[in-house]
Structure formats: C-alpha cells, structure tokens
Amino acid sequence: MTKRLTISIEDDVYDVLEKWADEEVRTLANLAAAIVTIEARKRAATPSEDTK
Known part of the structure; x- marks a missing residue:
C-alpha cells in the first residue's frame, strides 16, 4: 500500500528540487x-549504532 505525506x-530548497526535477524530466513530487x-x-x- 502506498502512503501519502505532506x-x-x-x-x-524548493527551487533546487524544482530545477533537479526539471533536469530529470520528472515531477518534483516524484523526485x-x-x-x-x-x-x-x-x-x-x-x-544503526544501537544494534552494533
């Protein structure tokens, strides 16, 4: 099952992600x-450190 989060x-940060997504021809949400x-x-x- 897929979960959704906001x-x-x-x-x-949004600007960096938006540019990155554009470079990969995908949506920002998909990236x-x-x-x-x-x-x-x-x-x-x-x-993790706890299990070592």
Whole structure:
C-alpha cells in the first residue's frame, strides 16, 4: 500500500528540487519520493549504532 505525506520546505530548497526535477524530466513530487525512498532503504540496510 502506498502512503501519502505532506511536507513543508524553504523556498531555496524548493527551487533546487524544482530545477533537479526539471533536469530529470520528472515531477518534483516524484523526485522527492525517489530521494526519500532511496535514503530510507539505505538506512534500513545499514545497522544503526544501537544494534552494533
């Protein structure tokens, strides 16, 4: 199941993401979802300090 979330970001960050999304010919929402997914999966695959 897909979950939906809403975030607020500063204007300068939005501008960077918007340019990045345009360069990749994708929507900003799709880019943000991809970034979050990649980073979350990296974190899940890396043992935290608590489990070492």
